[in-house]
Amino acid sequence: MRVNIKQLREAELVRFVEGLGQEPYRARQIINWLYKRYASSFDEMTDLSKELREELNRKAFIPELRPLKSLTSRDGTKKFLFELDDGETIESVLIPEGDRNTLCISSQVGCRRACRFCITGRLGLRRDLKAFEIVDQVIAVKKLLRGLRITNIVFMGMGEPLDNTDEVIEAIKRITGPMGLSKKRITLSTVGIIPEIRRLYRAVPGINLAISLNATTDETRNRLMPVNREYPLRRLIDVCRSLPIGPRRRITFEYILIDGVNDSDEDAKRLLRLLRGIRAKVNLIPYNPVPNHTFKRPPDERISAFQRILRDAGITTLIRKSKGVDIEAACGQLRASYLRVRGG
């Protein structure tokens, strides 16, 4: 059976090329072709001998994501649906803003965390992505958009990245290693899997952390995010307070504002108290209504009032505009509609 060359970690690739009777530096050449030049065949690797390329063709293959569908929003947001080797599908979203092109990538097919406000959560977990499948989202989008420079990457697509930490860490190493993106330009968003946050910080210090918080009491957070029963609010906040986040860096707290659920003045004041002593910034995300759900977006005045309370206390608080509302940009929506059409 042929080997999936992108499945191999660097040390395994070295052993693989040595097994073909080659010098270890050939592994580095192959890595450069895969991650700097996005080669999709061994025949492109012209600094390898013809014999080696033929040998590689016999013994290995280079997997690629299959683009199934892409949609472009009026605001420029582009959403991509990709098919994996086993027929599963994942989404990635490109958000161009000024001189930034931020790519939001998925780390799992589906998700087991069942957050009440999330479409992906309704799918349940189908499987974890491998590191190469995470990185291939970046490569596939670059190829589809003819070499577009992706300036920032956010792990905010389908899945909870810290339920798949090993593969996510390996993906970050490939993106920041051979692909050359600075760790400062990568943000990982988590619902707060406490032990894995620490492990992530040890393995790839310097990436940005975003905590999907969404509530200021255990009662409300338990209701919105079942993960809170395992890792309650106070413990999560204490861990955030203890993280070595580095000078001039801040932890982002994401807060989806849902009408009548978590958007009161009292919530804003409790949030202030929770964040005391943490270098924090807050992203408020007005809930983006989806079909068959009772949650509503709060009125604009409520959103502004919530923001004002935090800002007046000196916390940088942004209201994140919904991107790509017209193209089903809420995570999981495109996949869901594709499966409806396909009957999956």
Ligand code: SF4
């Ligand atoms: S919000 Fe994130 S962690 Fe929660 S169900 Fe959706 S994908 Fe999973």
